[in-house]
Amino acid sequence: MNAAKTMSGAMEGGGAYNRHAGLQAAGGTLALDALRLAAESVVLEMADQPIVIAEYGVSQGRNSQLPMRMAITALRARVGPDRPGFVYHEDLPVNDFGSLFEVLESAPDRYARDDPHVYPCAIGRSFYESVLPPAYVHLRWSAYAAMWLSSVPIPVADHIYVPCMKGASSAAFREQGKEDWQKFLSLRATELRPGGRLVVVLPGADDDGLTGFEPLMNDANDVLTQMADEGAITADERAHMVLASFGRPLRELLTAFEIDGRFCGLSVEHHERLPVPDAVWDAFLHDGGGARLVSRYAAFYRSTFMPSWFLALAQPNDAQRKDKLSDRFEHLLKVRLYARMEPLRSQVQMLVFARDGQLPRDRA
Ligand SMILES: C[S@@+](CC[C@H](N)C(=O)[O-])C[C@H]1O[C@@H](n2cnc3c(N)ncnc32)[C@H](O)[C@@H]1O
Structure with missing residues (x-):
């Protein structure tokens, strides 16, 4: 078996991502103002046509309720x-859509709760394909x-995490990243209506490509090597x-965007990189509880x-083996986190793109 050319994995199922993705929620929250401004700027035509909002990479939906509510309100x-x-x-089709539907149906903060004219829908398809019709969103x-x-x-690299890789491994991933990002943007540009807006939130990196996740990823890299040494996973795995x-x-x-500030009809309206507050570390500073701290970091990592x-x-x-490996991984990661006891210094990068061009005649 090898992992080359396989798709990225979805998040841990059974609602686990929803329970442990506080860091992503904090980063997304920092982009809410940019989203509101984008919603206020979108060109809206034809009073009888539905407004279309699309979210890419929803996972299990808990972190989507606030941004969607904000966009709808605006x-x-x-x-x-x-x-x-x-x-x-x-x-992705392998996503835990069951947990998403549960949130959309019954979460107390669900965005459609007080708005009978908003219709949530779900799509199981990679965002590296066309997902919605041209000039629709x-x-x-x-x-x-x-x-x-x-x-x-590439099937085998010298570290699990690209910013910690060296030489050829890092270059191969960065090249793939460049191709994928341009594909993502060009597909989304096609789906956007003229005057539409695309708001993308990503983990941030400084000019040297460092993200703040490196110490955690070094721990995880060492844990996986330890698990191979123990025989829990094979050397090939x-x-x-x-x-x-x-x-x-x-x-x-x-x-x-370097040549003339535009790409596939998109122009950059706003970009900003900010540090993400670490609520787990802040709670530890306030209340103590080292065991709770490392449990929360490890659960975030696992999910x-x-x-x-x-x-x-x-x-x-093999679900049984995966559960066993996850438990072992989480335990070993906690041991390392306990020895290090540091906050997670991550950053968030937000980007807002505006779509130019004319609507097709039958849609104007
Ligand atoms: C870290 S989660 C983010 C979830 C949510 N947007 C949030 O802010 O918490 C990343 C999501 O991207 C999805 N994803 C990764 N590759 C994808 C692809 N090619 N097409 C669609 N979704 C993808 C994963 O399945 C996962 O649910």
């Missing part, structure tokens, strides 16, 4: 309470998703474990990144 202020609206939530949101690659460019996801410096994200290791397993669908 759009409602412009179009009134009666105009129908679709909200399409997209993710007014406003799109994608948080902590578009940095996942379409595939793993260990060799193929790599994370097809990493934050990129702004210059890598804006390469395609977001652990499924990627399973792509390298000889039998990736």
